[in-house]
Amino acid sequence: MKKKLLSVLLAVSMMATALVGCGGGSTEETSGDTTEATGDAAEDTDAAGDSASSGDGVQVGIVLPTKDEPRWLQDQAQFEKLLGDAGFTSQVLFSQGSSATEKTNVETLISQGIEVLIICAQDASAAAASVEAAKAEGITVISYDRLITGTDAVDYYVTFDSVAVGQAQGQYIIDNAPEGTGIPLYLYAGAATDNNAFLFFEGAWKTLQPKIADGTFVIANSSEAVAVQDKNELTRDEMATIIGQITTDWDFNVAKSKAEAHLTAVGAESKGDIVILAPNDGTARSIADVFSTDTDVTSYVITGQDSEIASVQYIIDGKQSMTVFKNTNTLASDTVTMAQKILAGETPETDTTYNNGNIDIPSKQTNVDVVTKDTVKSLLIDSGYYDASEFTGLE
Ligand code: GAL
Numbered sequence: 147m148k149k150k151l152l153s154v155l156l157a158v159s160m161m162a163t164a165l166v167g168c169g170g171g172s173t174e175e176t177s178g179d180t181t182e183a184t185g186d187a188a189e190d191t192d193a194a195g196d197s198a199s200s201g202d203g204v205q206v207g208i209v210l211p212t213k214d215e216p217r218w219l220q221d222q223a224q225f226e227k228l229l230g231d232a233g234f235t236s237q238v239l240f241s242q243g244s245s246a247t248e249k250t251n252v253e254t255l256i257s258q259g260i261e262v263l264i265i266c267a268q269d270a271s272a273a274a275a276s277v278e279a280a281k282a283e284g285i286t287v288i289s290y291d292r293l294i295t296g297t298d299a300v301d302y303y304v305t306f307d308s309v310a311v312g313q314a315q316g317q318y319i320i321d322n323a324p325e326g327t328g329i330p331l332y333l334y335a336g337a338a339t340d341n342n343a344f345l346f347f348e349g350a351w352k353t354l355q356p357k358i359a360d361g362t363f364v365i366a367n368s369s370e371a372v373a374v375q376d377k378n379e380l381t382r383d384e385m386a387t388i389i390g391q392i393t394t395d396w397d398f399n400v401a402k403s404k405a406e407a408h409l410t411a412v413g414a415e416s417k418g419d420i421v422i423l424a425p426n427d428g429t430a431r432s433i434a435d436v437f438s439t440d441t442d443v444t445s446y447v448i449t450g451q452d453s454e455i456a457s458v459q460y461i462i463d464g465k466q467s468m469t470v471f472k473n474t475n476t477l478a479s480d481t482v483t484m485a486q487k488i489l490a491g492e493t494p495e496t497d498t499t500y501n502n503g504n505i506d507i508p509s510k511q512t513n514v515d516v517v518t519k520d521t522v523k524s525l526l527i528d529s530g531y532y533d534a535s536e537f538t539g540l541e
Contacts, residue, residue, distance in 0.1 A: 206236040206485050207255030209265040213240045217452045224478035245272040252276040256283050262485045266290040269339040286488045293341045295502045303500050303509040304481045306472045308342045312349025314516050315449035318468045322447050324419040331363035332422045335389045337396045344385050350423055366416040367408040368392050394429040401429035405436035417442040424448050427457035430466050453517055455536055462539050471515040471525055480510050
């Protein structure tokens with residue numbers, strides 16, 4: 147009993163800290179109509195019993211990286227809807243780019259008696275300690291979208307096919323590049339702390355490299371990539387060295403200042419008609435804004451990822467060439483289905499495994515689609531993912 151009281155008090159104080167740092171969660175909206183589900187679960191486990199009898203139990207805790215990218219807000223909305231509809235109590239907390247906040251968020255959720263933790267890590271290796279703490283409490287851990295590395299404490303992984311994302315970006319560049327050879331290629335990558343940044347880069351590099359080796363493209367902004375341009379299969383260390391040079395940290399401002407620095411550093415031979423590998427939509431828009439204001443850049447092809455509304459508008463307006471559609475509704479619903487099975491004491495369905503450096507993790511993987519001006523309507527509007535009224539100039 148004392149232990150319970152302590153954990154509730156701890157939860158309240160941690161919640162207060164976490165809410166200041168990261169802007170809140172959703173327990174209030176979801177807990178009201180799910181008392182029965184919490185009550186049922188309480189019969190099964192001690193942790194749920196504790197929190198259920200205190201009246202404020204949370205069954206499923208979700209930790210997402212940041213509110214500053216629309217992508218994660220879509221994930222949040224889906225989780226709240228799907229878990230609420232399924233009758234589960236849940237709470238979503240954001241780490242706002244900080245591994246320390248992420249750790250506090252996980253501790254908060256643990257002290258609330260969660261049975262399943264769904265976590266999209268800020269930093270793949272730093273998150274290991276947090277999930278180990280959850281595991282020690284008997285919580286089932288689902289690594290969401292980004293793989294947590296270097297630990298045995300991840301039970302499942304739900305992800306998009308991230309290598310395919312990079313391949314799609316690379317292939318788009320090849321298929322839409324200007325005619326001829328010696329085309330300047332600018333490379334950008336995600337955060338080195340995100341395992342996905344490696345998978346995206348791996349897919350793009352494997353696809354683009356033969357066209358670099360044969361002289362179609364000339365890397366304009368990475369001496370480290372030039373150093374290995376004859377190799378199709380890079381080691382993790384080689385990729386880390388390149389990513390170290392061309393990382394955007396998934397941050398628009400970093401992307402912008404790198405693009406500015408690159409254009410200042412290169413000569414006229416690296417301008418004209420060019421192609422750009424940008425890792426996601428937020429960074430693509432910043433990089434595109436920089437390149438489009440350089441009068442010596444006559445045309446550019448630029449990739450993206452996530453199908454953010456602002457980037458879909460850029461595509462309609464001809465300012466971004468493509469994006470990769472990762473249907474976050476599917477990813478969230480696969481994860482909720484998994485959580486439901488876990489809470490029912492069953493084994494969830496998986497279709498592949500990912501190795502995180504320690505173990506092979508049973509994983510559920512979802513495919514991705516390429517969005518261009520021609521497919522915005524069929525993929526994003528007709529499917530109901532977005533409403534046409536969110537865009538202007540849509541045909
Ligand atoms: C990745 C994620 C992408 C992307 C990026 C930036 O890990 O898979 O969809 O948005 O993070 O947050």
